[in-house]
Amino acid sequence: MKKEGNLSPSADTAVAMSLVHPHSCSNSFISVSMDSGAKLIADSNSTNGLCFKDTKERIRKMFDQIELSVSFYDTAWVAMVPSPTSPHNPCFPACLNWLLDNQLPDGSWGPCRRPHPMLTKDALSSTLACVLALRRWGVGEEQMTKGLRFIESHSGSVSDENQLTPIGFDIIFSGMVEYAGELNLNLPLRSTDIDTLFHKRDLEFRRENSKGREAYLAYVSEGIGKRQDWEMVMKYQRKNGSLFNSPSATAAALSHLPNAGFLSYLSELLEKFDNGVPTVHPSHIYPRLCMVETLESLGIGQHFREEITSVLDETYRSWLQGEEEIFLDPVTCAMAFRILRVNGYDVSSEPLTAFDEENFFNSLGGYLKDLDAVVELFKASQMIIHPNEQFLEKQISWTSRFLKQELSNSSTYANKHKQNIIQKVNDALEFPHYASLERVVHRRNIVNYVVDDIRMLKSSYCSSSIGNKDFLRLAVENFNARHSIYQEELKQLERWVREKRLDKLKFARQKLAYCYFSAAATICSPELSDARISWAKNGVLTTVVDDFFDVGGSEDELLNLIQLVEKHDLDTNIHCCSEEVEIIFSALHSTISEIGEKAIAWQGRNVKTHVTEIWLALLRSMLQEAQWLKHKAVPTVNEYMTNGYVSFALGPIILPALYFIGPRISEDVVKSPEYNLLYKHVSTCGRLLNDIHGFTRESMEGKLNAVSLHMIHSTDSVTKDDVNREMKHLIKERRRELHGLVLQRNGSTVPRECKELFWKMSKVLHLFYVKDDGFTSHEMGSVVNAVINEPVFVDELLVS
Numbered sequence: 001m002k003k004e005g006n007l008s009p010s011a012d013t014a015v016a017m018s019l020v021h022p023h024s025c026s027n028s029f030i031s032v033s034m035d036s037g038a039k040l041i042a043d044s045n046s047t048n049g050l051c052f053k054d055t056k057e058r059i060r061k062m063f064d065q066i067e068l069s070v071s072f073y074d075t076a077w078v079a080m081v082p083s084p085t086s087p088h089n090p091c092f093p094a095c096l097n098w099l100l101d102n103q104l105p106d107g108s109w110g111p112c113r114r115p116h117p118m119l120t121k122d123a124l125s126s127t128l129a130c131v132l133a134l135r136r137w138g139v140g141e142e143q144m145t146k147g148l149r150f151i152e153s154h155s156g157s158v159s160d161e162n163q164l165t166p167i168g169f170d171i172i173f174s175g176m177v178e179y180a181g182e183l184n185l186n187l188p189l190r191s192t193d194i195d196t197l198f199h200k201r202d203l204e205f206r207r208e209n210s211k212g213r214e215a216y217l218a219y220v221s222e223g224i225g226k227r228q229d230w231e232m233v234m235k236y237q238r239k240n241g242s243l244f245n246s247p248s249a250t251a252a253a254l255s256h257l258p259n260a261g262f263l264s265y266l267s268e269l270l271e272k273f274d275n276g277v278p279t280v281h282p283s284h285i286y287p288r289l290c291m292v293e294t295l296e297s298l299g300i301g302q303h304f305r306e307e308i309t310s311v312l313d314e315t316y317r318s319w320l321q322g323e324e325e326i327f328l329d330p331v332t333c334a335m336a337f338r339i340l341r342v343n344g345y346d347v348s349s350e351p352l353t354a355f356d357e358e359n360f361f362n363s364l365g366g367y368l369k370d371l372d373a374v375v376e377l378f379k380a381s382q383m384i385i386h387p388n389e390q391f392l393e394k395q396i397s398w399t400s401r402f403l404k405q406e407l408s409n410s411s412t413y414a415n416k417h418k419q420n421i422i423q424k425v426n427d428a429l430e431f432p433h434y435a436s437l438e439r440v441v442h443r444r445n446i447v448n449y450v451v452d453d454i455r456m457l458k459s460s461y462c463s464s465s466i467g468n469k470d471f472l473r474l475a476v477e478n479f480n481a482r483h484s485i486y487q488e489e490l491k492q493l494e495r496w497v498r499e500k501r502l503d504k505l506k507f508a509r510q511k512l513a514y515c516y517f518s519a520a521a522t523i524c525s526p527e528l529s530d531a532r533i534s535w536a537k538n539g540v541l542t543t544v545v546d547d548f549f550d551v552g553g554s555e556d557e558l559l560n561l562i563q564l565v566e567k568h569d570l571d572t573n574i575h576c577c578s579e580e581v582e583i584i585f586s587a588l589h590s591t592i593s594e595i596g597e598k599a600i601a602w603q604g605r606n607v608k609t610h611v612t613e614i615w616l617a618l619l620r621s622m623l624q625e626a627q628w629l630k631h632k633a634v635p636t637v638n639e640y641m642t643n644g645y646v647s648f649a650l651g652p653i654i655l656p657a658l659y660f661i662g663p664r665i666s667e668d669v670v671k672s673p674e675y676n677l678l679y680k681h682v683s684t685c686g687r688l689l690n691d692i693h694g695f696t697r698e699s700m701e702g703k704l705n706a707v708s709l710h711m712i713h714s715t716d717s718v719t720k721d722d723v724n725r726e727m728k729h730l731i732k733e734r735r736r737e738l739h740g741l742v743l744q745r746n747g748s749t750v751p752r753e754c755k756e757l758f759w760k761m762s763k764v765l766h767l768f769y770v771k772d773d774g775f776t777s778h779e780m781g782s783v784v785n786a787v788i789n790e791p792v793f794v795d796e797l798l799v800s
Helices: 012-020 049-062 072-079 093-101 117-137 141-153 155-159 169-182 191-205 211-219 230-236 247-256 260-273 285-297 301-320 330-342 350-355 357-361 371-381 391-408 416-430 438-448 469-499 512-520 526-552 555-566 579-603 608-630 637-647 651-660 673-700 706-713 720-743 752-768 781-788
Strands: none
Touching: 049 301, 049 469, 072 093, 072 117, 072 247, 072 260, 093 117, 117 141, 117 155, 117 169, 141 155, 155 191, 169 191, 211 230, 230 247, 247 260, 285 301, 285 330, 285 438, 301 330, 330 350, 330 371, 350 357, 350 371, 350 391, 357 371, 357 391, 371 391, 371 416, 391 416, 416 438, 438 469, 438 781, 469 512, 469 526, 469 781, 512 526, 512 781, 526 555, 526 579, 526 608, 526 651, 555 579, 555 608, 579 608, 579 651, 608 637, 608 651, 637 673, 637 706, 651 673, 651 752, 673 706, 673 720, 673 752, 706 720, 720 752
């Protein structure tokens, strides 16, 4: 089950919620009063620096003060616990007084956000629990009367299937109805509604026995009461004394079964939160990870790097100490593993075996078909970097199968909350980690961000780390500020194409937008303009040269171009043999020189010689392919791939850009096996992806590629599908090895920021080839346009 947390919370969220719901009350939050934020900026094009700074400061404070809403429901159950020394008096009278003081004007208690039409069933459950607490101790007659009036006026929602339903509602509400009878409290509920409720509860009780069902019945112990098997329940007591970190379940257990652990847990809870308690505690790790995940996914993590590092260091310490808060919860465990691993922390995937298919469906989360948990397990399972982690492949298999099934049933989800969950499922399946570009992800998450996000356990709850308008405000400002930078860079590149007359080459595909998109979508930081420009210019030039060697140039022209690049710094009499060669060489020469000069500021030396070597390696590999085609030669698969990973033309795009990422790269690093293996792995993935998707087209053109050569040289009779399966497996292995190299800390010579560029290029390739050769086709046009040409407007996003 997904959880949220609470430390020393602020009032910022209560204020932010009042912007959405004017009737939100500040006392429904566990909080310490603080100055709240500015009004919502309606026009996202406004880049008021002070507002930008204030928004960041409010978010920064949240790292220390994650705020979780008070649960009226759980507070009521804690209030019902009798004193162990005086059973006719409450053990926690402060909770009882808090209920008396915090009834809402309409007579209800709860839910976490008011008003909310989808939370009436939740409000009924919380209100009935509060009425029972007051009745149990014979206080608050006036409040009870108001509460019963609310229950009567909203009783129809008890059986409303379109309402957001608290976990265990049928069992718990039925149990509370029966407890009301024991207290001689007449509830204003229709007999038909009660009969329907009891029938549904009985169906729950008659479901087939399983470990998951047992855990579920223990979790909803307050609804079972005297009929509960308390010996069975004790199996689920945690080290902190609680049942499932649930105050309500723990309070119900203590009311029936004296236990020092239960009492200690609740006593410490009240010491921390005074009077009103949250619906889950402790929840320290998950909400912070959730906040890190949200900030990164919205593209604003770089503003809080110090705070994020602190959260990750603390989470890693908890991971090493084996804390239950991580390892007993699939959502927290999966998210912690994924975020820690992707940030280079040395974490084993072994704890995830506790949530394999069999174990998960024998757990509480599996019994409840917790979609959030399965989504997190699916995403975590994509973090395979070691050969011995094949069990994660099985994890991917069952989680993706389960999620696809839920997606096929999604038409039955009528309410917005469930639709939001289905959106998460769809995004996880459609955009795997290895094919997700930062800028694309940022835009999608901004557009889909839910500012009134509500989570549901046995009662609804909300937190400052979810559904926060400050996050959205900063994300929109940040996205649009960068959008302006990207627009200027693209105009600069368009001028460059015209000045270099590259648009005059009729044989060449004009792919500037795609080339710049792949740079802007992955190298997002504003200060990395030199890296984006280098990436994009070389992307354009590799496309031009590829087309020249494929269809645009004669053998003499190809040789002439190579000679010119080889001798570019020597005083020779080599002349361009055609206008096309002159245009291409001029653009190449000036770009290589420009990169070499610019690198002095970044690297302290001119890298022109290295960039020239990179280009020469590409040109020679392309010439080799042209000669194979001309002479109808059939190379071996090994000969083809040794040449082909270079001819795929990633070298001039990635390698020069590394000089503009930040760290200084020595010649020893450039010559290191690690550097070259990174380049070889990403290029091999690209070559194989290209050859799989380009097989039909290239066969029609009389060209050989990896697929056709595998079929030619195979000793067995193999089909294209057989070869494709083998090559896809090889792509997966190379991608895993590449990711492992990128995340490796110990023994690595290439700076992490530079290694990331190889992984980002791998993501570009997998996105372009997710269906077909996206670079050649026009299907990627809408994605490219959304990243480069379309800003995001905040007023469009906040209209629900």
